[in-house]
Amino acid sequence: MGKLLEVNNLSISFTQYVQGLNRHDLKVISDLSLDIGESEIVAVLGSSGSGKSLLAHTILGILPYNAHVTGDVKFNGEILDQEKKEKIRGKEICLIPQSVNFLDPLMKVSQQAVGECKDDNERKEKKIRQREVFAKYGLDESVDDLYPFELSGGMARKVLLSTALLNDPDLLIADEPTPGLDSKSVEETIQDIRKLKDQGKGVLLITHEIDVALKTADRIAIFYSGYVIEINKVENFLNSDNLLHPYTKALVDALPHNGFKLTEGVQPLEEVSGCPYYENCPISSDKCANNKPELIEHDGAMIRCFNFNKAVSEEVVDEVVSEEVVDEVVSEGPVEESVSEEIAEEVNGEEANDGA
Amino acid sequence: MIKINSKKLAKFLGLKAVRLLILLIVIAAISFIMIQLSPIDPVRAYLGQRIVSQEQLAIMGEYWGTNLSLGERVMGWLSTLASGSMGFSLIYRVPVTEVIVQKFTASLTLMVSSWIISGIFGFLLGVLAGAKEGTWIDKVIKTYCYILQSSPTFWIGLVLLMVFSVYLGWFPIGLSVPIGQLSDTVTFWQWLHRLILPAFTLSIVGIASLTMYTRDKLISVKKSDYFLFAQARGESFWGIIKNHGIRNILIPAITIQFMSFNELFGGTILVEQVFAYPGIGQATVAAGLRSDVPLLLGIVIISTIFVFAGNLIADIIYQYVDPRLRGEDDD
Amino acid sequence: MTEAPWYNKGLFSSLNLRQKTLLTIGLTGLVLFVIFICGWLIDANLPTDFAMKMQAPSFSHPFGTDWMGRDMFIRTIKGLSLSIVIGIGASIISSFIATILAFVASVNKWFDEFVSWLIDLFASIPHILLIMMISIALGKGAFGVIMAVAFSHWVNLTRVLRAEVLQINTSEYVALSNRLGRSKLWIAKEHILPLVLSQIFVGTLLVFPHAIMHEASVTFLGFGLSPHEPAIGIILSESMSYLAMGAWWLAFFPGLALLIVVLLFDIIGDNLKRLLDPGEANN
Numbered sequence: 001m002g003k004l005l006e007v008n009n010l011s012i013s014f015t016q017y018v019q020g021l022n023r024h025d026l027k028v029i030s031d032l033s034l035d036i037g038e039s040e041i042v043a044v045l046g047s048s049g050s051g052k053s054l055l056a057h058t059i060l061g062i063l064p065y066n067a068h069v070t071g072d073v074k075f076n077g078e079i080l081d082q083e084k085k086e087k088i089r090g091k092e093i094c095l096i097p098q099s100v101n102f103l104d105p106l107m108k109v110s111q112q113a114v115g116e117c118k119d120d121n122e123r124k125e126k127k128i129r130q131r132e133v134f135a136k137y138g139l140d141e142s143v144d145d146l147y148p149f150e151l152s153g154g155m156a157r158k159v160l161l162s163t164a165l166l167n168d169p170d171l172l173i174a175d176e177p178t179p180g181l182d183s184k185s186v187e188e189t190i191q192d193i194r195k196l197k198d199q200g201k202g203v204l205l206i207t208h209e210i211d212v213a214l215k216t217a218d219r220i221a222i223f224y225s226g227y228v229i230e231i232n233k234v235e236n237f238l239n240s241d242n243l244l245h246p247y248t249k250a251l252v253d254a255l256p257h258n259g260f261k262l263t264e265g266v267q268p269l270e271e272v273s274g275c276p277y278y279e280n281c282p283i284s285s286d287k288c289a290n291n292k293p294e295l296i297e298h299d300g301a302m303i304r305c306f307n308f309n310k311a312v313s314e315e316v317v318d319e320v321v322s323e324e325v326v327d328e329v330v331s332e333g334p335v336e337e338s339v340s341e342e343i344a345e346e347v348n349g350e351e352a353n354d355g356a
Numbered sequence: 357m358i359k360i361n362s363k364k365l366a367k368f369l370g371l372k373a374v375r376l377l378i379l380l381i382v383i384a385a386i387s388f389i390m391i392q393l394s395p396i397d398p399v400r401a402y403l404g405q406r407i408v409s410q411e412q413l414a415i416m417g418e419y420w421g422t423n424l425s426l427g428e429r430v431m432g433w434l435s436t437l438a439s440g441s442m443g444f445s446l447i448y449r450v451p452v453t454e455v456i457v458q459k460f461t462a463s464l465t466l467m468v469s470s471w472i473i474s475g476i477f478g479f480l481l482g483v484l485a486g487a488k489e490g491t492w493i494d495k496v497i498k499t500y501c502y503i504l505q506s507s508p509t510f511w512i513g514l515v516l517l518m519v520f521s522v523y524l525g526w527f528p529i530g531l532s533v534p535i536g537q538l539s540d541t542v543t544f545w546q547w548l549h550r551l552i553l554p555a556f557t558l559s560i561v562g563i564a565s566l567t568m569y570t571r572d573k574l575i576s577v578k579k580s581d582y583f584l585f586a587q588a589r590g591e592s593f594w595g596i597i598k599n600h601g602i603r604n605i606l607i608p609a610i611t612i613q614f615m616s617f618n619e620l621f622g623g624t625i626l627v628e629q630v631f632a633y634p635g636i637g638q639a640t641v642a643a644g645l646r647s648d649v650p651l652l653l654g655i656v657i658i659s660t661i662f663v664f665a666g667n668l669i670a671d672i673i674y675q676y677v678d679p680r681l682r683g684e685d686d687d
Numbered sequence: 688m689t690e691a692p693w694y695n696k697g698l699f700s701s702l703n704l705r706q707k708t709l710l711t712i713g714l715t716g717l718v719l720f721v722i723f724i725c726g727w728l729i730d731a732n733l734p735t736d737f738a739m740k741m742q743a744p745s746f747s748h749p750f751g752t753d754w755m756g757r758d759m760f761i762r763t764i765k766g767l768s769l770s771i772v773i774g775i776g777a778s779i780i781s782s783f784i785a786t787i788l789a790f791v792a793s794v795n796k797w798f799d800e801f802v803s804w805l806i807d808l809f810a811s812i813p814h815i816l817l818i819m820m821i822s823i824a825l826g827k828g829a830f831g832v833i834m835a836v837a838f839s840h841w842v843n844l845t846r847v848l849r850a851e852v853l854q855i856n857t858s859e860y861v862a863l864s865n866r867l868g869r870s871k872l873w874i875a876k877e878h879i880l881p882l883v884l885s886q887i888f889v890g891t892l893l894v895f896p897h898a899i900m901h902e903a904s905v906t907f908l909g910f911g912l913s914p915h916e917p918a919i920g921i922i923l924s925e926s927m928s929y930l931a932m933g934a935w936w937l938a939f940f941p942g943l944a945l946l947i948v949v950l951l952f953d954i955i956g957d958n959l960k961r962l963l964d965p966g967e968a969n970n
């Protein structure tokens with residue numbers, strides 16, 4: 001059985017200019033791989049600003065011009081180039097966007113849902129279909145003539161969902177569908193997404209709320225510092241012993257008291273030469289400092305860690321090495337100074353990878 | 357379609373009227389004082405090279421009020437204004453109001469035609485450049501705008517005059533109506549013939565800033581979330597430009613065009629001077645050079661009202677056409 | 688894939704954006720400096736040669752000659768040099784006014800209201816008319832024009848600085864200084880001024896082109912420099928009398944030269960702005 005969507009070794013970086021017009025490359029997503037089958041919900045879980053929306057935008061071919069992308073995206077086994085993405089977006093793959101800001105503020109919502117039409121006939125047909133779908137999600141006719149700013153949070157969510165479903169896509173990408181909603185609307189949204197799965201659709205659920213991911217998804221991909229570090233079945237998240245990556249384990253262990261929120265700001269922003277979790281890792285070894293672990297398959301799950309199958313107690317943290325690396329990371333001062341260092345590090349990292 | 361809360365509008369207009377009144381009083385007083393403080397002797401400037409006797413000079417001095425104190429003169433001028441009169445023009449020898457009405461009407465044709473032309477073409481060029489950002493079309497349009505924004509309006513006028521009037525001979529060189537002569541005896545066709553080149557100059561100069569504005573606006577719309585989502589819904593590029601791009605930049609562009617009355621008036625002064633077009637611009641220059649103080653002050657007041665009107669219309673459009681702001685009608 | 692400004696493309700494509708920007712600034716600055724120095728070295732009383740009057744452009748007189756046989760190229764350079772001096776004077780004074788008003792606005796709500804009102808006031812009279820009036824009030828001439836242009840061009844920079852000062856005023860360390868009992872003047876001098884200095888600098892440069900163009904315009908209309916001054920505005924208004932005779936070079940070249948100088952100042956201003964605040968370069 002072919003996968004509905006496959007993302008292989010996707011990396012996204014941006015070229016930026018900082019004060020003094022010095023060039024600065026910002027790597028947001030590194031070597032991301034992921035797949036989704038029919039009737040499957042895969043959640044991508046990562047903190048805000050970690051590049052989750054960019055993943056969605058890559059699949060739809062709507063990245064900004066200054067984004068540099070490597071890797072590929074396959075849909076039904078076929079590689080999607082820009083031209084194909086433009087052909088199937090809005091038809092076979094639809095986006096449920098992050099907020100009501102994704103609607104034109106000056107156009108009535110039904111008009112936007114109907115979208116572009118070739119002629120009046122098509123417009124009429126689409127209008128009927130739009131009413132059907134809107135009605136199905138409990139949006140009565142008065143909603144059709146509202147402007148986006150007049151929608152309440154829950155209503156906006158339903159409008160965005162119905163808009164995405166108008167063309168009966170095979171794959172839906174839901175980008176943060178729950179923030180800012182009251183708990184009843186969150187519950188409804190989760191149910192709505194689960195129903196899509198029952199209709200045979202694939203869903204890529206993007207979220208930073210771990211409880212939503214747990215309640216909705218079949219599999220969860222964990223994003224850390226631009227890397228996917230683990231992809232595992234949702235059942236395995238019930239007990240951290242079944243998880244593989246030390247970060248995921250820590251995350252799940254901490255669940256009850258951190259309010260199901262991902263901790264922000266602890267992930268290194270600059271490209272490091274070794275494992276991105278090295279600094280915080282309780283089971284790290286020498287190798288982790290300067291080598292990047294690959295994402296490998298293990299027992300039906302995906303894992304990016306050298307030492308995942310070693311027991312924690314066996315590990316001895318090498319003080320000398322870790323101090324060196326801490327120095328290195330700390331010494332990265334203002335961006336201007338760090339550019340050359342960064343290039344040097346990148347080269348190191350590549351060599352190390354080749355060796356591994 | 358647009359429902360306007362008339363009570364709110366009335367209140368808005370009332371406040372604006374008060375503002376305008378205060379503005380006019382202050383500007384009238386300040387410009388009067390500025391002229392009075394000028395070391396340029398109004399009597400001499402008025403008489404120019406003519407030779408007159410001491411007695412005549414004294415009479416003229418009294419006419420200009422040089423023997424009164426500054427405060428008295430300011431109050432005198434303001435009270436004349438309050439009575440609805442702007443005094444007599446010294447060079448045209450008729451009431452200032454009459455000169456302004458006639459000259460301003462002539463200029464209005466010039467200004468309105470070039471305002472509309474530059475509005476339409478400026479907007480279209482801006483949309484084209486913005487949609488095609490980074491391509492050669494965009495670069496050509498941007499270069500054109502850069503160059504026009506850096507060239508003095510009157511020089512563009514001179515170049516066009518040289519090409520179309522002197523070299524090609526398609527249009528008159530102007531200078532047919534001497535300064536100081538009010539009544540025109542030209543026919544409609546003669547007048548239209550004289551209008552084309554100045555209006556053309558004013559249009560191509562006026563296009564630049566609107567084009568750049570529209571272009572930048574469209575580029576920021578192209579980066580907006582709703583533009584992305586429209587793309588994600590599978591709409592075509594030009595469809596999105598038409599349905600969402602233009603929808604979102606048209607109002608700001610119209611607003612900007614109304615706010616450009618200031619530059620429009622300035623451009624008119626220069627262009628009329630180059631083409632000897634008998635309008636308010638020429639009258640301004642004549643009044644300034646020959647110290648026709650009542651006329652000059654009258655023109656300052658009229659042009660202030662003109663600029664204010666443009667900004668007011670821009671304000672109204674901005675507040676009453678956008679549904680998000682219209683939504684606040686009820687409070 | 689960053690979009691460089693049109694004048695930064697092509698020729699120097701092997702350099703990075705920073706180098707290109709610095710090079711552009713350096714080269715344009717050099718050209719303007721050379722024009723200025725040349726004009727300054729030229730004697731104001733050009734030799735007249737009535738045998739050579741009204742010559743069309745040629746190798747010996749690239750811009751032609753006028754009705755007194757003076758070389759138009761030399762007159763133009765002299766005029767540009769004068770324009771640059773007046774432009775510099777007017778921009779500096781206008782930035783000075785803008786800075787003072789921005790700080791005045793930051794004192795309290797009333798002063799802020801007053802400055803806003805002043806901005807409205809100056810924005811509601813057509814620019815040229817305002818410059819004419821101020822110039823008349825000050826008796827025309829170089830002084831009149833410089834002041835007139837300065838007093839009509841402070842508005843934009845004041846708006847920018849006012850917002851900036853307002854923002855800095857709400858920052859932590861200003862609040863701390865307030866609590867420590869520092870005077871407002873001390874805070875303005877020690878905390879705020881250093882932070883807005885680059886904006887003042889760029890603002891001054893951005894006023895240049897406008898100042899030069901407006902000086903030429905009012906001079907052309909007869910409200911600026913006096914007719915025996917070697918200004919571009921004077922040259923162009925004189926040329927009006929000879930246009931009908933076909934002496935196109937009298938108007939074409941001096942105006943073109945002025946356009947180029949204005950464009951060069953524009954380029955320096957834009958590039959510097961981008962260097963200090965790369966927001967736009969990222970798009």
Ligand SMILES: Nc1ncnc2c1ncn2[C@@H]1O[C@H](COP(=O)(O)OP(=O)(O)O)[C@@H](O)[C@H]1O
Nearest residue numbers: 014028047048049050051052053054055064066
């Ligand atoms: N056009 C761009 N130029 C530079 N950086 C960008 C651009 N767009 C996004 N980014 C960077 O990518 C990061 C990820 O953005 P996003 O995908 O929206 O995160 P998320 O959806 O996970 O909250 C942001 O932190 C931002 O720094």
Ligand code: SF4
Nearest residue numbers: 275278281288305306
């Ligand atoms: S690779 Fe090493 S540092 Fe990274 S998570 Fe695994 S053990 Fe820890």
Ligand SMILES: [Mg+2]
Nearest residue numbers: 052053098176
């Ligand atoms: Mg996001």
